[in-house]
Amino acid sequence: MQQRIHQIELFMKHPHEVQHDIFQRLIEMGAEAEFGRKYHFKDLTTQKAFRERVPIARYEDLYPYIQRMMKGEQGVLWPTEIKWFSKSSGTTNARSKFIPVSKEAVDDCHMKGGKDLYSFYTNNYPDTKIFSGKGLGIGGSLQVNEFDINENSHYGDVSAVIMANLPFYAQMYRTPSLDIALMDEWEAKIEQMAQTTIHENVTHFLGVPTWTLVLLQRILEITGKSHIKEVWPNLEAFVHGAVAFEPYQSSFDALIPRENMRYMETYNASEGFFGIQDQKDSKDMLLMLDYGVFYEFIPMDEWDKEHPTTLGLEEVEIGKNYAIVITTNAGLWRYLIGDTVRFTSLIPYRIRISGRTKHFINAFGEEVIVENADQAMTEACQATGAIMSNYTAAPRFLEVGVKGGHEWIVEFDKAPADHAKFVETLDASLRKINSDYDAKRYKDIALEMPKVHFAPKHTFYEWMRQRGKLGGQHKVPRLSNDRSYIEGILPLL
Structure with missing residues (x-):
């Protein structure tokens, strides 16, 4: 973990060079897929040419490609095999969205982000006892992809996809068991999670604040305890994401005594892992630049334009709101994910999530x-x-x-x-x-x-x-x- 901190410090010092290398690798690999051949990636040598040639894509634009991939076709958006799809809730679109997740995205983005949040945490709190017990994760559910005639792929919430791909040693440090964590009936899952985890030594938990509160309240109902540390005395951290935490802080304070309780924010979406709170005294998140994701940003006054102008990382300014455009190691090319961020620092690049382009x-x-x-x-x-x-x-x-x-x-x-x-x-x-x-x-x-x-x-x-x-x-x-x-x-x- 200490070695990884040194690698992170390297991209903090040389952000533009790292992003340039990521861009080059993505283009080289993408050139072998159908999408890359269509846009002649082998001829692309600059980011400027990439922006001019490849249009910004919303989900509807990539859907015809993704639909073919869901049916088992390979080499469409990305050259390596795609067996996993992250199912987005579709809060900005009534239809569910299926985001391709490659092996590269699992290993070099989602898993790397999970390891890094522990690296930051242990670096900030060297006296932590977090590994003396288990982490409780509230995941989604997984399903066999019924669109694939070979039944060779699965889809589900990104949390479920990650849980299903965790290495064996990581499974040893988490609770509840996968058969409960991946249940698809939510109310039964909460009951099962509450009944089984109260007997574990939970030192930290990870999840969306809203649904985590539902679980914690049920645990207190079952146990009759006055607060959660009476159930889990070694609890010390909550790693959260998906929604802003500040409005929920008082709810958590009512359930968990503040003393020796730490909160850490991450920016982990269906499309990738993008940011982690790296400082004890600030809720800003470090933009993670070496996860196989290349970033562009759309200024607020361009959001509603059919062909908006994008800025590179070196062009953004502190305090302004930008919509994020990503190119990823799962074949999302210049994809507008719908989230907006505000930069709080440029040396290094730190952000806060400010909302959604449609919210x-x-x-x-x-x-x-x-x-x-x-x-x-x-x-x-x-x-x-x-x-x-x-x-x-x-x-x-x-x-x-x-x-x-x-x-x-x-x-x-x-x-x-x-x-x-x-x-x-x-x-x-x-x-x-x-x-x-x-x-x-x-x-x-x-x-x-x-x-x-x-x-x-x-x-x-x-x-x-x-x-x-x-x-x-x-x-x-x-x-x-x-x-x-x-x-x-x-x-x-």
Whole structure:
């Protein structure tokens, strides 16, 4: 692990050279696949030529290739055999997405990221006892790929794909057993996980905050303990990702005493492993540059363009929001994954996830992104002693004689002491954070005070259950520029 830290320090010092080498290797390998032959990769010598020749791809653009790969055809997007597909929840698209996962992506990206998070952790906390027990992982489920006539491939949540490919020594340090971890019936899985892991020496757990909370609450119900460290006295860390953690911090504090408990963020998606929190005193994530992923970035004012301009790593600026475009060692060529990031440092390159290209509210020119909403939600909860469980928001559009605004649905583990103060703080925080929102709210010119519904417990759980989106990587969409999500939830209130 110490040796790996030295390798990481090397790409921190020479980021552009490392990314150039990654680019060259991807092009050389990609030239042997059908996609590379179509775009004459063998003639490509520069990143500039690559951008000019190969269009930015959304899932719909690559779907015809992926569909053929799902049926067992090889050498389409990537020259080596593809036997695994990561099934994305499709929160930005009603259809499930199947992302190809090559052996190179498993070994040099996902597995490497898993090893590196432990490298950073042990480097930051050399007195750790994390390996004296087991890591608890909440995975998704795996299925035989029914589209492949040879039944030679599988698909599932990225967490399930990784678990199924873990080496034997890693399996020894994790819980629960794979037959439970990969169950596809979510409610039965949570029960089985709770019943079996309470007898283990769990020193850390990994997962999405929302679903991890469901498991921890069930464990306390079964054991009758007052907090989780009474169940797992050696617990010391939670490695989390997928959604912003700040709004959930108070929920975890209510279940786990803060003393000697550490939290670590990662950026691990279906498409690859991109970032890891590498410092004890900062929640920024180091952009991992040697995982077989080549990065480009689209500035915010280009997001809606059919042919947006992309920037190289050397061109980004601190504090600006960018959509990420990736080229990977699984055959995703100039793929727009839908996430947006903000750079907090350029020496080395560190980021924070700021939202999704399709998860924002801009019905009135207010340009509210998920990062704004998460921060405002955190401040409103702190001001009123509330503990938020889940939320979503959408615009209320202008009507004759009625001004527009934002409509929120918020579910709490602990309701605010003062509902009016919660709404006022939420609004005031957004005005402080976002100048465009503030301008539209000035004297209610375009936006009225937000309308906030306080949802009964389990509202979002029931909504996700009805949509078949329980567990795994499925997340409640925070913001939407239309009312499709919120109209589906309102009848449940």
